[in-house]
Amino acid sequence: DAPTIENVTNDSVSEEGLAFGIQDDQGSPDTTNDTSVNGSFVISDVDSDSLTVSLTGPDGLTSGGESITWSWNAVDNKLTGSTSTGTVMEITVTEPNDNGKGTWDYTATLLKPLDHQNDTSEDALSVNLGIVASDGSIETNTPLVISVEDDALVVTEKEINKDKIK
Secondary structure: OOOEEEOOOOEEEEHHHOOOOOOOOOOOOOOOOOOEEEEEEEEEOOOOOOOEEEEEOOOOOEEOOEEOEEEEEOOOOEEEEEEOOEEEEEEEEEOOOOOOOEEEEEEEEEOOOOOOOOOOOOOEEEEEEEEEEEOOOOEEEEEEEEEEEOOOOOOOOOOOOHHHOO
């Protein structure tokens, strides 16, 4: 039988919490100012004594106009998304035990802003990661979605009192 991945906790981080981020309560959604979030997922397999788990990153995301490349480090259990200017996002997972079965905890941390398609208002961009569990012969893939809330600058009109301008 194939490994199963269940009870995946999807969550959100915000660019508003980054250095020079613009904290406000505008946008849809605007649920957090945190750049880091913790969650978990459960891995099981009825007929295997040992499982391996890894994470994969999505194609097509950019930061500062550069494509984000993703790399998995099996020693540190860490997925890193980066550009030539450095790390944009890290997701670290903690193995529950030596056989890989049970509840895996993760921490997702946003270190730099992502390029959002809508640059006229605050929105959220889904980072569709993949959880891959393998028993050595069968692999199971399940999504893990981290939503990145934008901190777009909002410009408003203001009336100017011409008498005060000299």
